Amino acid sequence: MRTSQLLICTLKETPADAEVISHQLMLRAGMIRKLAAGVYTWLPMGLRALRKVEQIVRDEMNRAGAQEVLMPAVQPAELWQESGRWEKYGPELLRIKDRHQRDFCFGPTHEEVITDLIRREIRSYKQLPANFYQIQTKFRDEIRPRFGVMRAREFLMKDAYSFHTDEASLDQTYRTMHETYCRIFSRCGLNFRPVQADTGSIGGEGSHEFHVLAQSGEDAIAFSDTSGYAANVELAEAIAPSTPRPAAADQMKSIATPNQHSIAEISAFLNVAPEQTLKTLLVKGVDNTVVALVVRGDHELNTIKAEKLEQIEKPFTFASADAIRAVANCDAGSLGPVGLKIPVIADRAAAHLANFVCGANQNGMHLTGVNWGRDVAEPVVADLRNVVEGDPSPDGNGKLQIQRGIEVGHIFKLGKKYSSAMNATCLDDGGRSVVMTMGCYGIGVSRVVASAIEQNHDDKGIVWPDAIAPFTAVLLPMNAHKSPRVAEATEKLYQDLIAAGIDVLLDDRKERAGVMFADMDLIGIPHRIVVGERGLDAGNVEYKHRRDAQSRDLPISSLVEYLTSAISTSRKA
């Protein structure tokens, strides 16, 4: 393609509302434009990258034996009422009415539609297992769309649904999808990790998320420095200390701590380490009760873990300031477990402390030298906190490290949730009717594009991995309008590269060299070839990879061969 036929709308200045680097660069490079909150147009340059990701996904899904379908974006309410999600899904489901006032929704996901299709079409175990996927636009009316296409309301997703007569078959497809996802993200040139994930409301069996590692990621993931263990911090178990609790040595004392509330203030004021203090949080319990949750001062409460406790009200909610006063007779900054007449649940690490500091349930006062079982009843113990860097890995091997990640994929053993609600059955080999078992497998295709940029950029712009770059190579002629030699040599190379199957862009705009360089650096095309009078005398062109600091001369005659091999090596890498 030639730039004269391509909409190149690069921006020098960064639009004010773009917060993360991928959003800024996608706008600046002319890949996307916003139409409404969380709703974007993909311009030609952006669409090329999106299509490349899509093609890799399609390729690998087909390779794994999945079949492509395309389901409607608009779905009738009846199906959602049947599965029970018309009520449960909440305001995130975009509901619409047709001219006859019939209810529809714009699909945020397609379990209902696929299950409806399969229950009509699949009769026999002989037709299973089967895995169907589509690459399609979804709409989720997110509370807060942000970060450009990273968390848009309308986005492109690959979703797949598999059907089985038994668990073993589901396990097998699940493993195949796990491998397939690894292949997909590797081919996209991404640094990623599969991690164990929360199975949420569906519960049970198994779920993995695939995270692209990046500073701007919205999730924290924990992984072992020695084993393969990796899990979302939401889920990662904080295991109990292996040593016995130290003996009670100090006397409990009451100390005035005027205007000291936070753990940081208290530990500085009393000159004790935060890990020798306890933090007490009051939350809503079931049946209008209040429950005290206790974690070590240097730890953070994990509300997802807390919410799973039977004593805790769902959804998880902190107690109001008034409720705190009512049960503890003080404000939040002075809470402690001693003397509380409500259930106390302590994190494993908090329960392991001896001679600790905590609030005295009296404003401006704290207690030191406190011990469980002596000064206050032994608490109920549970895993309540977020793991922190250096914690032992739950699988017993090594220590945990924590990094931020962008969730680009999620695979899930659904089980019979939808198939039983919607009565999707088939006959097994004994002629008995069985409810099919399902798996589902998602990839945020548009999010993959953004996450690739988060991971691959510099101060000049995007640095695309070869496999998903909008163009693999770009030809920049220097002063082509004045030099017929340059124009001619460039044209010849352009034809040769096309013939060699390389996705090449020829910049035939009448722009100054600096403008071309700056635009192409911003857009991030990996392989750059500059054709100029200088090199031509020696039969050379200049080659530079977007990652290289310096360009180097290559004989024109060997360029096609050189590029072909450079591109295939980087594909492997």
Add this chain to the structure above:
RNA sequence: CGGGGCGUAGCGCAGCCUGGUAGCGCACCUCCUUGGGGUGGAGGUGGUCGGAGGUUCAAAUCCUCUCGCCCCGACCA
């Protein structure tokens, strides 16, 4: 949905407090210049100041309402 902020030319912003001619940089158009890292110069196009109502001789500016967007907390690919 709660809390904070912003709507002035395609983009980035000033002007608003203290009402009186709508401005700057980039982009865009024309001409000259330059021609290997966003050349330099001259001239030019483009805005009912988000919308509605009000106060006033006079509103981008003050008041009320409304719409949109962005940022901080609960969702997810």
